[in-house]
Amino acid sequence: MRKRIGYGLLALLAIGCEQARPVQPADETTASMTAVQIAFTDVTETAGLHIFRHETGAFGQKWFPESMGSGCGFVDYNGDGWLDIVLVGGGVWPGHSDKDWVRPLWLFRNNGDGTFTDVTDEAGLGQLTAYGIGITAADYDNDGDEDLYLTTLWKNILLRNNGDGTFTDVTDEAGVAGDSVWSSSALFFDADRDGDLDLFVGNYVYWTPETDLWCSLDEKTKGYCTPEAYTGIPPYFFRNNGDGTFTDESEKAGFVPAPGKTLGVAETDYNRDGCPDLYVANDTQPDQLYRNNCDGTFTDIGLTSGVAYDENGKARAGMGLDAGVVDTTGQVSLFVGNFSKEMIGVYRYIGNDLFIDRAAVSKVGRQSLQTLTFGLFLFDVDLDGDLDLFAANGHVQDEIERVQDGITYAQPPHLFLNDGNGFFTDIAPVIGGVLAQPLVARGAAYGDFNRDGLVDILVVENHGPAHLWRNDTKGAGHYLRVQLVGTKSHPQGISSQVVVWVAGRPLEQRVRTGGSYLAVSEKTLTFGLGAAARVEAVEVTWASGLRERFGPFAADQEVRLVEGTGQPVETLAQAAYEARQK
Numbered sequence: 001m002r003k004r005i006g007y008g009l010l011a012l013l014a015i016g017c018e019q020a021r022p023v024q025p026a027d028e029t030t031a032s033m034t035a036v037q038i039a040f041t042d043v044t045e046t047a048g049l050h051i052f053r054h055e056t057g058a059f060g061q062k063w064f065p066e067s068m069g070s071g072c073g074f075v076d077y078n079g080d081g082w083l084d085i086v087l088v089g090g091g092v093w094p095g096h097s098d099k100d101w102v103r104p105l106w107l108f109r110n111n112g113d114g115t116f117t118d119v120t121d122e123a124g125l126g127q128l129t130a131y132g133i134g135i136t137a138a139d140y141d142n143d144g145d146e147d148l149y150l151t152t153l154w155k156n157i158l159l160r161n162n163g164d165g166t167f168t169d170v171t172d173e174a175g176v177a178g179d180s181v182w183s184s185s186a187l188f189f190d191a192d193r194d195g196d197l198d199l200f201v202g203n204y205v206y207w208t209p210e211t212d213l214w215c216s217l218d219e220k221t222k223g224y225c226t227p228e229a230y231t232g233i234p235p236y237f238f239r240n241n242g243d244g245t246f247t248d249e250s251e252k253a254g255f256v257p258a259p260g261k262t263l264g265v266a267e268t269d270y271n272r273d274g275c276p277d278l279y280v281a282n283d284t285q286p287d288q289l290y291r292n293n294c295d296g297t298f299t300d301i302g303l304t305s306g307v308a309y310d311e312n313g314k315a316r317a318g319m320g321l322d323a324g325v326v327d328t329t330g331q332v333s334l335f336v337g338n339f340s341k342e343m344i345g346v347y348r349y350i351g352n353d354l355f356i357d358r359a360a361v362s363k364v365g366r367q368s369l370q371t372l373t374f375g376l377f378l379f380d381v382d383l384d385g386d387l388d389l390f391a392a393n394g395h396v397q398d399e400i401e402r403v404q405d406g407i408t409y410a411q412p413p414h415l416f417l418n419d420g421n422g423f424f425t426d427i428a429p430v431i432g433g434v435l436a437q438p439l440v441a442r443g444a445a446y447g448d449f450n451r452d453g454l455v456d457i458l459v460v461e462n463h464g465p466a467h468l469w470r471n472d473t474k475g476a477g478h479y480l481r482v483q484l485v486g487t488k489s490h491p492q493g494i495s496s497q498v499v500v501w502v503a504g505r506p507l508e509q510r511v512r513t514g515g516s517y518l519a520v521s522e523k524t525l526t527f528g529l530g531a532a533a534r535v536e537a538v539e540v541t542w543a544s545g546l547r548e549r550f551g552p553f554a555a556d557q558e559v560r561l562v563e564g565t566g567q568p569v570e571t572l573a574q575a576a577y578e579a580r581q582k
Contacts, residue, residue, distance in 0.1 A: 036382045037474040038415075038427065040457065042434045044468045048108065048116045049085065055102045056463045057092035057131070062215075064207050065153055065182065067224040067396040068263075071134035071518030072460040074447030075146050077123070078165055082110035083449045083522055085458065086148065087466050091131030093209070104132030105150055114450055124166040130157060134443070134518030138188035140174075140197050141244050142491055149176070151183035151201065151518070160244075175246045176238050182207055183236075185320075187514025189267045189276050190495035190543045191253070192296050196240035197490055200255070200278060200514075202262030203233035217403045224396055226317075227283045232260025235280070239296075254298040259285035264376075266515040268323035269497060270332040270349045274545055276495045276512075279307070281318030281336045287345075289334075291353065306355045307334055307347045316342045320376040320444070320517030325508045326387050327422030333358070337373025337391060337517070340400075340407050344368040344376070344391060348422070364389065364416055367426045371411045372396065375444025375517045379455045381415065383477035383528030385507055389416040389424060392441035392459050392517075410438035413459070434469050447522035453479040453556060455526050478529040478555035480538075484511055487563040488544040492523055495543040500527045501536040529555050540566065 044050050056066035070088035077084050085108040092102055107123050108116035120126045131153035137146050145161040155177040159167040171177045182204045188197040205227050215225035234256045238246035250256045264281035271277070275292035282288065286308035290298040302308035310316055317339035326333050329348070334355065336345040343365030347355040359365030368391065375392035382388070393411035400407050415435055416424035428435035443460045450456070454471035461467070480500060484493025493511045500507045509525045529535065537551040540561060548566030553559055 036384075036476055038382055038417075038431055039472045039474070040431075040434050040469040041472050042467060043114065043470045044466065047114060047468050048118070049087075049466050049468055051118065052087050052089070052106055052466050054088070054460055054463055054465075055090040055092055057090065057096065058463065059093060059096040061096075061212070062222045062224050063093070063209065063212050064205075064225050064230070065131070065133075067462060068184075068204075069133050069442060069462060069518070070460055071132075071151075071185075071443035072458050072466060073135050073137060073443075073445045073520035074449065074458065074522045075137045075148070075520065077107065077146050077148075077161060078109065079145055080112075082112050082451065083447045084108060084110045085116060085449070085468070086135050086137065086520075087460060088132040088135050088150070088443070088518065091153070101129065104128050104130040104152065105135070105148070110449060119165070122165065124168065125159070128157065128169075130154065133183060134185050136186045136188060136513050136520045138197055138494060138513050139490070139492055140188060140199070140240065142196065144491065149186055149188070149199065151186050153182050154180045156183050156186075156201065170244070174244060175248070176201075178203075178236050181233050184262055185264050185514065185518050187265055187267060187512070188494065189278075189512060189514070190490050191237075191239070191276060191292065193275065193489075193495070193543045193545065194242070195486065195488055195490050195544065196242045197494060198240050199236075199238040199246060200265055201236040201238070202265050202280065203235055203260055204263065204283070205230035205232055205261055217397055217399055221399070223399060227261045232282070232285060234258040234260050235262055253296065254300070255290070258288065258300070261285045263319045264321040264336070264515075264517050266321050266323050267495065267512040268332055268334070268510065270323070270334075271353065274541065276543075279321060279323055279334050279336075281321045282315075283317050283319070284315055286315050287318050287336060301353055305353050306357065307345075310342070310345065311357050311359070316345065318345070319374045320392075320515075320519075322377045322515045324378040324387050324510075326378065326418055328420070329422075330506065330508070333422065335364075335376060335378065335389060337376040340372040340395065341369055344373055358422065362422055362424055364424045367416070367424075368414060370406055371414065373414075374442045375459065375519060377444060377446055377516045377521060379446045380526065380528035381417070381455065381471065382473055383453070383479045383526075383530070384420075385477065385502065385505070385528045385530045386418045386420045388418045390414070390444065390446070390457060391416070392439070392444035394440035394442065394462065408438065410440050412436050412438050413441065434467070439467070440464060442517060443519040444516050445519040445521040448481070448524075448526060453481065453526065476528070478532060480527045480529060480535055480553060480555055481524050481558035482527065482538060483524045483558060483560045484540065485560060485562045486542060486544070488546065489542040489563055493540075493542070493563070494523065497541040498525055499539040501539070502527075502529050502532045504536075524558065539569070
């Protein structure tokens, strides 16, 4: 049953001890945004995604990787403007299953009418052999179409989009397979702002069937091990050579040595120097913040910045994560999903490479103590102009309910509604419906698959189905969708920053891949405008360093902004970098 959620009531529920600068929007932005009906509808079956099921290959021995997959995402592989869906199918263990093979990757084409067609075979993806883990996507070769990168339990796979609806495995010639180890989340980003996308690949632990260890919750039956039992693997960093090939510069760029055990990675520019930084979530190891030195190298400042540990100085089980501006300070906040009995981490930048822990005061932390969060992302669910937080939950031990009170294996998600000042209320229990459904969730992504301006949710369960939840919120605000087209920057505008000005208020987002867990979300940005019927301007800081102003624009449309066609304004990236160096 749908519940009517009043914004005034939610604001009262979200009051905390920390004070943020009051929001002073124009009257037009608040006049009609007094209440909405937030609702999601499960359209998995009608959309045609019900034929998918993630396979773990489990045969009773509780091998570690079985509990960790899998990923999912929104892409536009055929360039028709409608979001298609990729789902990672997992795999089976040779000789231990009735099935000799399962699809490690599925591709569903959006038909533009709310339905999808399985085009895995016709796209040339039907005969891949792998134990699939995660997915990312971007136009790595700048030829105008989205390519796919599949992380696996062994060697990873780069699939070049041929532009005709098919893909070709170019892993070996591109040089991005990596070693035969367990990789997790990956992202494409423009590390050196040269217009060519580089590739960061998180790696987890050294594990093989031969080295699998016996672990147990009750000291009687074998359970899935935790990563403390295994040695972590440092990440890969592949520099794009601009000719379809990459060079492994993991050590040269500063990503090695590292503790490994990485499960999530997100791009941000927390210090606004124009150079993309990376936030990395590690499982039972300190999380890392790689500050881009703007010279092709990175420095891990996770420990000194305050984002490596919880408030008690303890490393947590970091999984999915995201980064964005969620309050009126204008500073970036980092969010990271953790294990049950560990809060979702929330850190806000306060300057000088330092962050403050806001898990408790934001009200996210205590509301997430009983859940184990994998997929996690920021989006504006009700289009009121601030970013809300979705968290997909599910435990890794199927026997957890026998040994711990209050912790379940399947868990409902969180939907944390932002009051605009960075204080959150979990409204999932109030809304109910699909948001009350217990899942063993892993990957989660967002995208407006039906092009109605409301952002929808995609979730995949471990050893289970995918779920496509259509956002059917009533009374939501106006919106502006922004698609970037780079000329000197990357063609999709990746690693560029966008600020939309609404009634004198800046709304900020970033074009990127990565984030969440094993997933990729859409690259067109959706800005909620509340009751505002127009935006004064859209400012883009391109990855190249060019800063331009576009607009004004009427609300409720998608605009396509081409680099070099707006009104140029001063370039801030180099000045900010030089100021920080002093």
